Amino acid sequence: MTAALFCQNLLTWSLQIAILVAAGGLLCAALRFGPPRARLHFWHVLLVASLLLPVLPVRRIVQVMPSRKVASMSVDISGLAGGSPVPQHLVSRTILALLVAGGLFRLGWLGLACLELRRFRRRARPLSQIPDSIREAVASFATAGDFYFSDDVTGPVTFGFRHQTVLLPPAFFSLNSAAQHAVITHELLHLRRNDWAFVVAEEFIRATFWFHPAIWWLLSQIQLTREQTVDRAAIDHLGDRDRYIDALLAVALSQVRADLAPAPLFLRKRQLARRVALLVEGTKMSKQRFITSLAAMTAVLTAIAAIAIWQLPLVAATQKDAGGPPLHIVKQIAPKYPPDAKAAHLEGSVVLSLQIDEQGKVEKAEVLSGPEQLRQASLDAVRQWEFQPKMLDGKPVAVTSDVTINFKLDKPPQKGAGLVPPELVTKVKPAYPAEAKAAKIQGAVILKVSIGETGRVEKVEPIAGPDMLRQPAIDAVKQWVFQPATADGEPVATQTDITINFTLDQSAEEPAK
Numbered sequence: 001m002t003a004a005l006f007c008q009n010l011l012t013w014s015l016q017i018a019i020l021v022a023a024g025g026l027l028c029a030a031l032r033f034g035p036p037r038a039r040l041h042f043w044h045v046l047l048v049a050s051l052l053l054p055v056l057p058v059r060r061i062v063q064v065m066p067s068r069k070v071a072s073m074s075v076d077i078s079g080l081a082g083g084s085p086v087p088q089h090l091v092s093r094t095i096l097a098l099l100v101a102g103g104l105f106r107l108g109w110l111g112l113a114c115l116e117l118r119r120f121r122r123r124a125r126p127l128s129q130i131p132d133s134i135r136e137a138v139a140s141f142a143t144a145g146d147f148y149f150s151d152d153v154t155g156p157v158t159f160g161f162r163h164q165t166v167l168l169p170p171a172f173f174s175l176n177s178a179a180q181h182a183v184i185t186h187e188l189l190h191l192r193r194n195d196w197a198f199v200v201a202e203e204f205i206r207a208t209f210w211f212h213p214a215i216w217w218l219l220s221q222i223q224l225t226r227e228q229t230v231d232r233a234a235i236d237h238l239g240d241r242d243r244y245i246d247a248l249l250a251v252a253l254s255q256v257r258a259d260l261a262p263a264p265l266f267l268r269k270r271q272l273a274r275r276v277a278l279l280v281e282g283t284k285m286s287k288q289r290f291i292t293s294l295a296a297m298t299a300v301l302t303a304i305a306a307i308a309i310w311q312l313p314l315v316a317a318t319q320k321d322a323g324g325p326p327l328h329i330v331k332q333i334a335p336k337y338p339p340d341a342k343a344a345h346l347e348g349s350v351v352l353s354l355q356i357d358e359q360g361k362v363e364k365a366e367v368l369s370g371p372e373q374l375r376q377a378s379l380d381a382v383r384q385w386e387f388q389p390k391m392l393d394g395k396p397v398a399v400t401s402d403v404t405i406n407f408k409l410d411k412p413p414q415k416g417a418g419l420v421p422p423e424l425v426t427k428v429k430p431a432y433p434a435e436a437k438a439a440k441i442q443g444a445v446i447l448k449v450s451i452g453e454t455g456r457v458e459k460v461e462p463i464a465g466p467d468m469l470r471q472p473a474i475d476a477v478k479q480w481v482f483q484p485a486t487a488d489g490e491p492v493a494t495q496t497d498i499t500i501n502f503t504l505d506q507s508a509e510e511p512a513k
Contacts, residue, residue, distance in 0.1 A: 004092035009054075009314045010099070014212055016308045017050045021214040023304045024297070025221075031293045036228035036278070038290065042297070043222045047205070049305065050215070054314055099211065106207035110200075117159050124148035124167055131173075133180035140237070141188045149173075155251055156183055158190045161197065175250055178240075182247035185234045195226060228278050235279065245279055328388040329479060330360060332426070335381035335405060341373040345409060350378040352403045358396040360387040368402070378405045419487050422451050422494055426481035430472040430500060437504065441466050444501045445473040453491045455484040463497065473500045 024046045033039055127134075127147045134147060145164035150157075157167040166187045172180065190196070202219050209215040231248075235241050350370030357363045365382050367375045382403055389396035436442075445465030452458045460477050462470045477498060484491040 003096045007092045007095050012312045012314055013054055014214075016053045016305075016312055017209075017212065018214045019308045020050055020053070020301065020305055021046065021218050024301055025217070027297045027300060031297065033293050033297065036225050036232050038294075040222065040225040040229050042294075043218060043225055046301070047215075047218055047222065049301075050218070051205070053305065053309060102210045103207050106210045107204075110203050110207060117157070120150055120152045120157075120167060121148060121165055123152060124150035127168075131177075131180060133177045134184050137181050137184040137188060140185075141192060145188070145191050156187050158187045159196050164191050164196075166191075171251075175247070178243050179247040179250050182234065182238060182244045183251065185237055186230055186247075189230045189233050189237075193230070195230075198226070199223075224274060228275055231275055231279055241279060245276060248276060329385060330388055331384070331386035332481075333381045333384040334425070334481075335374075335377040335407075337407060337409075338373055338377050341371070341407070342409065344373070346371060346373055347408050348374060349404055349406045350374050352378055352382055352405070354382060354385075354401050354403055356387055356390075356399050356401065358389060358398055360389040360396075362386075363398070370405075371407075374405075374407050378403075381405070419492070419494075420485060422455065422482040422485040422496065424480065425455065425483050426479070428476040428479040430469075430476035430502075432502060433468055433472055436466070436468045436502070439468070440504060441468055442502050442504050443469065444499050445469050447473060447477055447498045447500070448495060449477060449480075449498050450493070450495050451482050451484065452493050453484055455482040455491075457482075458493075465500075466502075469502050473502075476500075 024042070027033070028039065028042065033042065125148060127149055130138075130147070145158070145160070145166045147166050147168060149170070150167040151170060153167050153169045154171065155169060156172065159165055166184075172183065175183070202222060206216065206219055231244070235244050238244055348371045351368040353366050353368055354362050355364040362383050362385050365379055367379065370378070382405070390399050391397070443466045446463040448461045448463055449457055450459035457478050457480050460474045462474065465473070477500075485494040486492065
């Protein structure tokens with residue numbers, strides 16, 4: 001995948017995330033959704049859904065092919081949706097380098113923060129005498145950590161996987177016993193919930209999407225709601241809301257240093273107002289309203305995600321060999337001319353879009369333009385077509401291409417009128433060899449073509465023309481289909497000369513017979 005294509009897909013993915021997160025935030029605010037614990041689960045699901053948008057099975061990522069004509073009925077199969085491959089501009093590589101540099105910088109900051117926490121723990125002093133407030137709190141929980149006294153922190157800090165640690169600042173010991181008990185209860189709940197693992201995972205996501213404001217906003221909501229969830233659990237455990245709020249305010253007065261990440265802190269001052277407000281107001285949502293709101297939000301967000309992915313699809317890597325051979329039809333079914341269209345002497349062209357899977361079968365076909373009376377016949381025919389699978393780096397890939405089918409009424413042969421020459425029905429435009437283009441070789445290739453009684457090309461022999469252009473012309477003409485020549489109204493085999501002109505400005509021009 002080129003740098004330009006990667007940047008294009010990353011931008012598309014970022015837009016999908018922004019749409020989904022904005023919708024989730026608006027819905028949550030409008031419905032005043034749920035208690036903190038339910039809202040925390042909602043934010044986590046929204047984050048995971050945002051990260052999994054590229055793999056959700058809503059719209060298939062298709063291969064974008066270079067623009068080229070392959071066949072027509074006349075059948076022209078050309079690259080759809082992407083045109084020529086996106087070039088690797090210097091600006092794309094620069095953007096990619098900046099994205100990587102920003103992510104590495106953020107990961108470096110995360111590593112330094114973890115080292116700083118480790119240094120704090122090494123410099124901290126274990127509590128020689130456990131205060132009664134801590135002992136009472138630990139006794140009511142199945143989980144307990146190691147408590148340290150640290151001059152390096154201004155608020156309680158909890159972290160660690162195997163060795164869970166709680167660093168307590170000097171100001172902690174100036175609090176009254178009830179406030180100390182409330183603070184330790186809060187920290188022990190963090191340990192029991194293993195919040196440190198979630199915090200570290202979220203910081204890795206923040207480092208990856210350091211450039212995305214929607215991700216930053218969503219992570220901030222997760223952090224706030226996590227603390228609100230622990231606040232609610234602590235009050236339920238203590239049974240005293242006022243004492244817990246007093247502890248919050250007491251710790252807020254003692255904290256003067258900036259927040260330390262990536263550890264969950266007892267209090268971030270920027271979150272204080274919202275945490276206290278929720279504790280004072282309480283959570284007022286009936287079970288029925290909660291279920292109704294959850295169902296409505298799930299349905300709306302699912303629909304928004306599907307629309308975002310459908311309207312903003314990601315694109316797979318483009319074909320590297322732009323000068324390679326065209327798609328080859330392995331099985332071709334001619335469309336049936338609708339009787340009502342024949343009776344009305346209706347002629348015209350129907351343009352269809354085909355999605356061709358890795359096996360070369362038509363997975364999906366839709367009409368882009370053409371007379372209404374001729375559309376269904378075209379769809380019924382092309383859905384039965386099969387192609388030689390297109391290869392990319394040695395592996396078959398799915399492609400999307402256009403097909404143009406031309407409907408033209410036959411002239412009825414008149415018995416005794418002699419020989420009626422063959423009439424071209426399906427033609428394939430030759431691919432212009434990349435080597436010939438580079439060498440600026442152009443000219444006319446004359447071929448002798450033997451056409452059987454069925455209208456199929458049975459033999460092609462070159463008569464004249466540049467050697468480098470002969471084989472592409474032969475390969476193309478071998479796929480042509482004719483209305484067979486007739487003698488006295490009966491189909492007969494015949495021969496004809498065909499001239500194909502190759503010009504650099506127009507690739508291969510229309511053949512002349």
